[in-house]
Amino acid sequence: MPLPAINPTKTNAWKALEAHFQELKDKQMQDVFSNEPTRAGRFKIEWKDFYVDYSKNRITDKTISLLLNLAEEVGLKEAINQQFSGKPINQTEGRAVLHTALRDLNNLKPEVASTLQKMKGFSEEILSGKHKGFSGKPITDVVNIGIGGSHLGPEMVTDALQYYRNHLNIHFIANIDGDDVKEILKKLNPETTLFIVVSKSFTTQETIVNATVVRDWFLKTTVEENIQSHFVAVSANIQGAIDFGISEDNIFPMWDWVGGRFSLWSSVGLSICCAVGYHNFEAILKGASEMDGHFKNEEFDKNIPIVLALLSIWYNNFFKVESEAVVAYSQYLNKLVPYLQQAIMESNGKNIDRNGDKIDYQTGTIVWGNVGSNSQHAYFQLLHQGTKLIPTDFIGFSKPLQGNFKNHNILMANYLAQTEALWEGTYNKEVENPFKFFEGNKPTNSILIKKLTPNSLGKLIAMYEHKLFVQGIIWNIFSYDQWGVELGKTVAKGTLSSIENKNASEIKNSSTQNLIKKLLDS
Numbered sequence: 007m008p009l010p011a012i013n014p015t016k017t018n019a020w021k022a023l024e025a026h027f028q029e030l031k032d033k034q035m036q037d038v039f040s041n042e043p044t045r046a047g048r049f050k051i052e053w054k055d056f057y058v059d060y061s062k063n064r065i066t067d068k069t070i071s072l073l074l075n076l077a078e079e080v081g082l083k084e085a086i087n088q089q090f091s092g093k094p095i096n097q098t099e100g101r102a103v104l105h106t107a108l109r110d111l112n113n114l115k116p117e118v119a120s121t122l123q124k125m126k127g128f129s130e131e132i133l134s135g136k137h138k139g140f141s142g143k144p145i146t147d148v149v150n151i152g153i154g155g156s157h158l159g160p161e162m163v164t165d166a167l168q169y170y171r172n173h174l175n176i177h178f179i180a181n182i183d184g185d186d187v188k189e190i191l192k193k194l195n196p197e198t199t200l201f202i203v204v205s206k207s208f209t210t211q212e213t214i215v216n217a218t219v220v221r222d223w224f225l226k227t228t229v230e231e232n233i234q235s236h237f238v239a240v241s242a243n244i245q246g247a248i249d250f251g252i253s254e255d256n257i258f259p260m261w262d263w264v265g266g267r268f269s270l271w272s273s274v275g276l277s278i279c280c281a282v283g284y285h286n287f288e289a290i291l292k293g294a295s296e297m298d299g300h301f302k303n304e305e306f307d308k309n310i311p312i313v314l315a316l317l318s319i320w321y322n323n324f325f326k327v328e329s330e331a332v333v334a335y336s337q338y339l340n341k342l343v344p345y346l347q348q349a350i351m352e353s354n355g356k357n358i359d360r361n362g363d364k365i366d367y368q369t370g371t372i373v374w375g376n377v378g379s380n381s382q383h384a385y386f387q388l389l390h391q392g393t394k395l396i397p398t399d400f401i402g403f404s405k406p407l408q409g410n411f412k413n414h415n416i417l418m419a420n421y422l423a424q425t426e427a428l429w430e431g432t433y434n435k436e437v438e439n440p441f442k443f444f445e446g447n448k449p450t451n452s453i454l455i456k457k458l459t460p461n462s463l464g465k466l467i468a469m470y471e472h473k474l475f476v477q478g479i480i481w482n483i484f485s486y487d488q489w490g491v492e493l494g495k496t497v498a499k500g501t502l503s504s505i506e507n508k509n510a511s512e513i514k515n516s517s518t519q520n521l522i523k524k525l526l527d528s
């Protein structure tokens with residue numbers, strides 16, 4: 007059965023939300039906290055080590071109930087069931103979407119279980135020093151060569167879990183920028199470095215070219231046979247990896263039902279296993295699986311990903327905001343936003359609905375941000391006094407990892423103060439001059455988590471995965487394909503051939519043609 011394909015704007019709930027929006031759109035809502043003593047207790051969800059306060063939003067009980075009606079009317083429950091039961095909901099590619107099956111630890115598919123065992127065994131050999139480089143020395147450095155989903159997840163997680171890291175140095179080669187490749191290679195000794203070539207398709211230009219550059223660099227020091235102890239691959243294209251020169255034993259499989267941007271839970275997470283040990287990788291999977299259970303089974307009004315998705319729809323489609331910020335008050339999460347940008351924008355940046363028709367409402371939130379408190383000294387001015395409304399997720403942790411409570415108290419005081427300042431502004435206060443006036447009324451969600459652990463990180467990532475899925479269902483789009491990135495790849499073939507042949511005559515667009523000439527001239 008295909009996914010329900012309902013135009014959300016034609017639902018009764020949408021129409022009711024439009025009327026309701028007229029009541030709220032210009033309303034300063036600061037008074038709600040004094041008028042409704044139970045507000046903070048009503049608009050919050052407490053689940054395990056997560057406390058999500060969404061009371062500082064421009065909503066009433068009616069807003070939430072209409073948004074919940076919308077979720078019912080578009081068939082969200084049915085869509086969730088279809089995803090978890092492995093129906094081919096990635097319809098434009100004819101594939102199931104089962105990244106959740108990679109972390110369903112009590113019910114693993116046999117091929118997933120055996121791959122996890124292989125990852126465990128391999129990472130333990132690397133970590134214990136049993137696996138030796140060609141000159142007999144243990145591995146000191148691991149390099150993940152991959153891009154997009156084959157890079158952003160592993161890099162974000164290894165950074166986020168820095169506290170749980172062991173002695174291995176982990177590097178990432180993603181960009182086709184040869185200067186970057188060179189800078190990374192400068193730090194490495196071929197005798198003690200392991201390269202993990204990560205590409206689901208094993209055809210991605212950047213990854214294959216970079217892996218070839220790295221292999222050539224490696225072979226300047228040693229002979230071809232030694233590739234086997236220094237290069238492994240993660241791919242769904244086993245033959246592609248074999249053709250590259252990696253032996254079948256050194257290939258960690260993945261499957262077409264795992265999308266690239268949802269693949270850190272698969273063997274794409276091999277560099278994570280090396281960085282933090284398999285037991286911590288398993289804890290990440292367990293955390294994500296707990297969030298899966300919450301998402302699948304909890305009532306919609308107490309369901310964190312669903313409530314966050316509905317709030318986002320409220321701002322995107324009624325207030326017509328175009329972007330959302332995510333600010334984590336933890337330096338460890340400094341790679342979270344780039345990771346979320348791929349997950350959310352590659353998934354929901356679509357303008358054709360599930361019936362194949364052009365969409366005339368907003369989809370695909372622009373996600374941006376950085377860590378707090380740094381962000382306060384950068385772009386927060388615009389959040390407070392700019393002309394745009396930018397709903398923001400504030401992520402914070404109750405406990406620091408290194409025991410520095412003095413700093414942590416200041417960090418969290420800022421985390422709390424910002425949502426309050428954004429909401430309250432200078433409402434009902436005398437200000438000296440108009441420049442010191444703060445309108446307030448700025449929506450935020452506070453996601454307060456006990457501690458940054460592999461488990462809570464798994465939950466947090468899965469929370470955003472499910473949020474984007476819910477939004478895609480409501481927007482009536484296919485979230486799990488990414489045809490939009492293909493066109494650029496095709497055009498790049500033409501521009502590359504012009505550059506290599508030093509001849510731009512085949513290029514139709516005169517601006518591009520001139521640019522190529524200029525590039526070749528200099």
Ligand SMILES: O=P(O)(O)OC[C@H]1O[C@](O)(CO)[C@@H](O)[C@@H]1O
Pocket residue numbers: 153154155156204205206207208209210213266267352488491
């Ligand atoms: O793992 P692969 O096949 O090299 O693909 C890398 C990335 O390229 C994309 O297909 C498109 O940019 C992403 O979705 C994917 O994560």
